[in-house]
Amino acid sequence: DGGITQSPKYLFRKEGQNVTLSCEQNLNHDAMYWYRQDPGQGLRLIYYSQIVNDFQKGDIAEGYSVSREKKESFPLTVTSAQKNPTAFYLCASSIPGGGRDTQYFGPGTRLTVL
Amino acid sequence: AQSVTQPDIHITVSEGASLELRCNYSYGATPYLFWYVQSPGQGLQLLLKYFSGDTLVQGIKGFEAEFKRSQSSFNLRKPSVHWSDAAEYFCAVGPGGYQKVTFGTGTKLQVIP
Numbered sequence: 001d002g003g004i005t006q007s008p009k010y011l012f013r014k015e016g017q018n019v020t021l022s023c024e025q026n027l028n029h030d031a032m033y034w035y036r037q038d039p040g041q042g043l044r045l046i047y048y049s050q051i052v053n054d055f056q057k058g059d060i061a062e063g064y065s066v067s068r069e070k071k072e073s074f075p076l077t078v079t080s081a082q083k084n085p086t087a088f089y090l091c092a093s094s095i096p097g098g099g100r101d102t103q104y105f106g107p108g109t110r111l112t113v114l
Numbered sequence: 115a116q117s118v119t120q121p122d123i124h125i126t127v128s129e130g131a132s133l134e135l136r137c138n139y140s141y142g143a144t145p146y147l148f149w150y151v152q153s154p155g156q157g158l159q160l161l162l163k164y165f166s167g168d169t170l171v172q173g174i175k176g177f178e179a180e181f182k183r184s185q186s187s188f189n190l191r192k193p194s195v196h197w198s199d200a201a202e203y204f205c206a207v208g209p210g211g212y213q214k215v216t217f218g219t220g221t222k223l224q225v226i227p
Binding site for chain 2: 040048
């Protein structure tokens with residue numbers, strides 16, 4: 001079955017530590033996205049990538065970093081510079097054109113800073 | 115800049131009653147519009163989308179939405195709500211392609227017996 005997987009489902013981090021969230025897709029989609037979700041604020045775009053080895057900052061990129069070395073993978077690192085990292089993180093992917101400009105989401109990772 | 119407003123933060127309906135969730139957007143051209151649903155602790159699932167053509171769009175789970183350009187709205191409707199529809203619903207707008215999609219803040223639906 002094709003889809004998007006995110007791991008881990010729950011992640012706990014001590015203050016000052018970097019953590020990396022995994023996102024993998026086997027949908028053969030070109031574009032991938034990372035969103036942060038906080039209660040009452042909807043989804044906010046952190047980073048997105050249209051092709052391998054290229055990515056762009058979204059609205060709230062400060063304190064985050066990404067890489068896109070493979071089409072299937074788009075890991076997100078939450079650095080110690082992110083002041084308030086506790087949130088629900090969602091990864092998505094899409095393929096454009098012909099009415100298929102739709103983002104498909106993974107199940108999410110809940111990050112809690114202790 | 116594109117934006118989405120979902121004016122209702124929380125809605126409660128009785129099971130079997132009809133439902134309408136409001137979505138207003140701001141966008142310069144004809145937008146790509148989406149409705150997603152999210153169960154607690156889960157990812158988002160696409161309910162339906164509008165790109166062009168017929169302004170009444172049918173989606174999964176018995177949902178439909180109507181694009182009204184004159185009102186800049188894309189309201190989601192269901193004629194008879196089931197208890198399993200309790201979730202949070204997000205409206206989104208974008209220009210299509212790989213461009214940025216903007217999400218609303220969501221409407222949480224509670225269904226009472």
